[in-house]
Amino acid sequence: MAGRRGALIVLEGVDRAGKSTQSRKLVEALQGKGHRAELLRFPERTTEIGRLISSYLEKKNNLEDHTVHLLFSANRWEQVPFIKEKLNQGVTLVVDRYAFSGVAFTGAKENFSLEWCKQPDVGLPKPDLVLFLHLNTSEAAKRGDFGNERYENSCFQEQVLQCFYSLMKDKSLNWKVIDASKSIEDLHKEIKSFAEEAMQEAQHRPIGELWK
Numbered sequence: 001m002a003g004r005r006g007a008l009i010v011l012e013g014v015d016r017a018g019k020s021t022q023s024r025k026l027v028e029a030l031q032g033k034g035h036r037a038e039l040l041r042f043p044e045r046t047t048e049i050g051r052l053i054s055s056y057l058e059k060k061n062n063l064e065d066h067t068v069h070l071l072f073s074a075n076r077w078e079q080v081p082f083i084k085e086k087l088n089q090g091v092t093l094v095v096d097r098y099a100f101s102g103v104a105f106t107g108a109k110e111n112f113s114l115e116w117c118k119q120p121d122v123g124l125p126k127p128d129l130v131l132f133l134h135l136n137t138s139e140a141a142k143r144g145d146f147g148n149e150r151y152e153n154s155c156f157q158e159q160v161l162q163c164f165y166s167l168m169k170d171k172s173l174n175w176k177v178i179d180a181s182k183s184i185e186d187l188h189k190e191i192k193s194f195a196e197e198a199m200q201e202a203q204h205r206p207i208g209e210l211w212k
């Protein structure tokens with residue numbers, strides 16, 4: 001019998017929804033229960049491509065919109081061998097943002113179709129679960145001022161949210177929408193329970209491909 005494989009669990013949402021806090025808490029909780037679990041985040045700013053992206057986000061350089069879209073995608077593709085290796089070894093990966101942010105943040109710009117935005121990420125490993133931490137733009141704004149990075153303004157974030165709504169219509173993916181205005185602990189409990197269910201279900205299917 002084949003060994004257990006890890007699950008690919010993605011957390012998505014607009015900026016400030018609490019993805020990073022919840023991703024960390026989920027990894028700790030799973031490890032505490034004896035599971036092998038690790039955290040990944042995109043953009044992964046430590047690679048060469050990631051450094052280019054990071055200085056773009058910090059507005060230290062300007063990159064043409066299609067070009068930066070492809071760089072964000074390349075930043076995910078460069079981690080694919082690592083992702084597959086970990087999943088095959090039985091490690092569950094909790095991923096803070098994935099291709100859905102890629103599509104939503106470029107799709108929010110003028111003159112980009114979601115279909116075009118999806119193409120570079122076709123074939124990435126398919127998540128077993130996509131947890132969407134839902135927070136409307138006005139609630140996000142109440143969580144304090146945005147920082148100085150590119151994209152950090154309410155008007156743009158509203159466009160991003162609309163793109164996420166379109167992506168969530170894809171029923172070939174296991175989306176779970178969660179109310180991110182709840183307390184950190186209540187949110188954590190809900191996320192943990194969805195994650196544990198997805199880890200069980202992942203045992204019955206091979207690692208798939210995103211957007212074939």
Ligand code: DGP
Nearest residue numbers: 015042043072097101102103105106151
């Ligand atoms: P974070 O490190 O999670 O705060 O993300 C930094 C910013 O980059 C955030 O505003 C969301 C945006 N972002 C994340 N992934 C992508 C992507 O693939 N494409 C684009 N255009 N933006 C992204």
